[in-house]
Amino acid sequence: MNRREVEFNIKVLGRLLEHLGRQMYKQRDAALAELVANSWDATATRVRLAVPVTDYDPETSQIVISDDGIGMSEDQIEAEYLVVGRNRRSDCSEQSPSRKIMGRKGIGKLAGFGIANSIEVETIQGGERTSFAMRMADLKRGADELAEIPIHGVVEDVDPGLSSGTTIRLTDLKHTTPPNVDALIESLGRRFSRVVHGEMEIIVNDVLVAEPTIDFETRVPEEGWSQAVLGSHTVRYYYGFSTTVLKSNLLRGFALYANGKTAQAPPFFFGTETTASGQHGTRYLYGVIEVDYLDAGTDDDGDLISTDRQAIDWESPEVEELQEWGAALTRDALREWAARKEENAEEEVLADEHLKARIERLDEPSQKELRKAIRMIGRAEADPAKLLDFASTLISAFEYRHFHDVTSEIEAISDPEELALLLTHLTEWKVLESRAILEVVRGRLQISDKFHSMLVNDAPETAPEKGVENLHDLIADYPWLLNPEWQVLYEEKSISRQLREWGNSDIEEGQLQRYDFLALRGASELLVVEIKRAGHAVILEDLHRLQRYRDNLRLGTDIEVSMVFVSGPQWATPKEDWEEIGGLELLEWGAVRERTRNFYDQYRAVLEADIGHRDFAEMEREIARTREVVSDGAYRGTVLREQGLGSQYGEIRSDPARGE
Structure with a gap:
């Protein structure tokens, strides 16, 4: 079998290749979509992507894209493929009667450099297999240096009956985490139109990529396409509203396609999403618009679509009519959706x-x-x-x-x-019972005002002496002050005791650690809370202490433990050093108080309407305690401290650290 070595050449200006690949195609799905588009231009009927999932290692894993297109000859590689910026559309010999060429700028081949440092190419045409590799490290040059760089290749004979096609291997990958295959399949399904999916199979890890399947509540038109005439151009479109919320942003709004590939990526609503009535409908709207005329040219003059095919140049006068039509279409669709949902809701309630x-x-x-x-x-x-x-x-x-x-x-x-x-009549309406709820709301607003007064007056964290009101006692009586959506489970308990209660090994003797509060956010996250008075200037040890609390508590539970630090605005250590630390939430007393106040201001109407409240005994207890605190101050005394935390409606009474 004949085998010979060849040398190709590619012209490089400075760091142009690096910038084109890295800056335009940093996302995996965008880069791989560009390589799939090259397979389309090569008249492929099937393109397969092999994406690593298990045992992922950027240094050894590889992404493989292979198609059954026409392949490339040795001469085509030198004269066409390795010419950066070559306009394929200007070469009539490459035009297929059934397909409009997607590529035009001649840089899509570089997309692989956005996610890999090495691109290996193997292509078969006319009984010959040609192989070569491009490595970014070899292609880099000085800022203004123009160079012709040799690329080593091999040409060998193969069985003439072997099908043509091209395989691209991306190695020395840049991302440190493995690809999300499901998200990639969804993205490729949305990035190419049903025309492409109908003529070329796109297969990722043996899964056929298809246009997303939407369970439409309504679709316009019910089947097929609608058409609209914009000046001398005709566009095709359809849209609908799903029966459930579309969880992925890629599925929301309109995707605009030109020659089978996205010209404007979703989510896109023609700028109406903040002004149109029925804005909630944007979470249900799925639409497709084909605007082939935007990509009908053969050169770059008047180019209206960004190189990465993510956005249309909406500032151009040439798309003004499309923008106005699309905005009107979107507004009408959202308005009709809203009216339909309103009518259905009223009918269901009256039924x-x-x-x-x-x-x-x-x-x-x-x-x-x-x-x-x-x-x-x-x-x-x-x-x-x-x-x-x-x-x-x-x-x-x-x-x-x-x-x-x-x-x-x-x-x-x-x-x-x-x-x-x-x-x-009043008994039938049950409104007499709801007075207790209203009094609780008013009481909580009064406590919020007391909270504000104590912050302004720099109240101490804990009582320095008997009878002195303090932040800790106020929060212990009213745990909702920290955050109405949290459940505060314990107060001022030593880490050692907490670990023993959870049935886990104790920490080393001598490590005296006592957190302020331990709270639950949602069902699967514990929050260890440290508070400092409003006038305290935060020092480094305050935060290190909180980290030690968190680290030791993690020894006793499988539930995630995060940190919350509440203080005033004064910091004796750089605050910005801590703002980016994962699992740490920095709160200021002013913001805590404002959030709590807003919560009950906005929630008042709901509480007034909650006539069937389940636990009036706890409400009565809180009302009585509120009167005492407002009148005599936030000091609990021995008896109330032994009773533990104050009431929290809907509180979880089991111990989440034990999985109860």
Whole structure:
């Protein structure tokens, strides 16, 4: 079998090749999509990608792209492939009657350098296999140096019956983590139009890539395509709204395609996502628009699409009509979606006989306002299963509003029968019970004000002497002050005792460590909280101490343990050094207080509507304690300290560190 060595040449200006590959194709999916597009231009009917998943090592793993296209001869490699910036479209000999060439700038071949330091090429055509490799280290030159760099290659005879095609191997990979194969498949499915998927199979690790499958609630048109005429150009499109939220951003909004490949990558809404009604619909909208005319030229003059095929030049007057049409289409689609969701929500609520009866007991103005609110729920609520629960809460809010309207009437009533009738209505509405909830809300706002006063006056972290109010006691009484969404589990417990309670090995003797609070965020993250008074200047040891708490607590639980440090704005050590540390949240007292205040200000209406609250005993306890704190100060004393933390609604009473 004949085998000979050859020498190819590539012209390089400075670090141009490095910049083109690295800057334009840093993302794996973008780089690999460019190489897949080259297979399309080579008239391939199948392109396979082998992507490493297990035992990934950037130094030894490789990504392989192979196709069954026309391949390249020795002369084509020298005169065409290795010419950077060559415009393939200007060469009529390469045009396929059935395919429009995607490549135009002649730099897509460099995409591999965005994710690898070495590109190995093996191509078969006419009974010959030609192999060569390009390494970025060999191609680098000085800033303004123009050089012709030799590339060693091998040409050998193969069985004339062996199919043509090209294989690209990317080695010495740049990313330190293995590729997300599912995300790559999804991206390639969205980056190429159904025309491409229909004529060329794209296969990743033996999985056929296809246009994303969407479970449409509505689709326009129901099948096929719609057309729109924009001046002298015709565009094809379809869009729809999924039955559930589209979790991936790549699936949301419109993708615009030119000659089978993205010209504008999703998520894209023609700039309407912040102004159009029905904005929640952007999470459900999936659309495709074919705008081949934007990429109809054979040269770079008037180029309207970015090199990486991610964005259209929307500042160009040539796309002004497309922009206006697309914006109108998107606004109308979102508006129609919102109207449809509103109508469906109202119909579903009224179909519930119990809810319908409650609505009909309201006066006409209230019914009108309530229906408007229910329609709004239908537009905003992502989980349809919760619609009736939300509607019931809304109805309760309107029912409760009557309590305010009739209080003056109760005082004026002198007829017992009239009073009995009124109380019958109030009992039916259950609004008398909701006074306790409202009082809790008001009490929490008062405690928030007390919290603010103590911060302004630089209250101590703990009581320096008996009877002195302090931040620790206030937070222990009202753990929600730290964050209404956390569950504070324990206070001021030694790490040693905590580890023993969790049934784990103790730390070394002599390590006296006692955290301020241990909280739960969500169901799978513990937070060890350290607080410092507002006037304290944070020092390095404060943060190192918190890290030791975290490290030792991790010995006793499989649950993730993160750190929260709460202090004033004064730092005696560079704060920026700690802001980027993973698992550490730095909070200032002012922001904590503001968040808590805002939480209850915004939550007030919901609480007022929560007529069926499950635990009034704890509310009564909190109301009584609130009066004591507001009147006498935030000092608990021995008895209350033995009782432990104050009430937290919906609190988790089991120990998460034990997996209970």
